[in-house]
Amino acid sequence: MNIYHTDVFLYNNDGGNPCPVSLDADDMSFDAMINIAKEYNVEVGFVLKSSDASCDYQFKYFVPKREMEMCVHATIACVTVLKEEGLLNKDHLLVETLSGTLSIDVIGDDSDFKVQVKQGEAKIGNNNIDKSVIAKALNISENEVSNNPIKNVSTSRFKTIIELNELETLNNLNPQFDYLWEVCVQIGSTGFYPFVRVDEGIYHARQFPNNNGYNEDPATGVAASALGIYIEQVLNHKYDEITIYQGFAMNRPSKILVAPNGNTNSVVGQAVIR
Secondary structure (H helix, E strand, O other): OOEEEEEEOEEOOEOOEEEEEEOOOOOOOHHHHHHHHHHHOOOEEEEEOOOOOOOOEEEEEEEOOEEEOOOHHHHHHHHHHHHHOOOOOOOEEEEEEOOEEEEEEEEEEOOEEEEEEEOOOOEEOOOOOOHHHHHHHHOOOHHHEOOOOOEEEEOOOOEEEEEEOOHHHHHOOOOOHHHHHHHHHHHOOOEEEEEEEEEOOEEEEOEEEOOOOOOOEOOOHHHHHHHHHHHHHHOOOOOOOEEEEEOHHHOOOEEEEEEEEOOEEEEEEOEEEO
């Protein structure tokens, strides 16, 4: 079995989120896939033939502790490997996933292209999330959290969107992870996504997933997509494009682009094969 090692959502050709990809997954078992994710201790993308005649491929995504319904950075990694290996002869494709069919576009020429992944319809949770509980999980004081509402937002999986007041606070976060994971279960979240606005349409964020086998993610497309919805629909800030920087506190700087479009959006990024 050949594993391709990629980095996704790089910032100035550095950092990004590492993502191994397998193109030979048709005969692989669930246990074999999850064991590969455990071996590399990151999310891994697997490419299979689709059972849906309308789809070009099926993608599966595994973290060390479970199979995920959808993952944007692994989707971009899989599409990039397919294209670089000469297995993709179109710029628009449909991909079967556990969360539904993904609509994907390859933008640019063969030497320099981006992958755009259309997200699902937005959902914003209406449960009240206690600021004191969130602050305790993040191991900070309540006055370091913005007064804007804390919301669970999803375009595929619910992320808890939390605005902080200062970039320094964001960069120095040292959460109480066992408690953070407990809170995620209580409020129906797959991870915390604290963020800070640094300029018009420009944000920094960090992602702390709910007990996936690692404590932090250097670039998270589903969370960035959720943040895009939060910015548009909760904060009522309108932009043609939103730039989200992530992973800087991990020394894995990443850049994610979100293109808003009403009650959905698209996440755009690049991957490189190492």
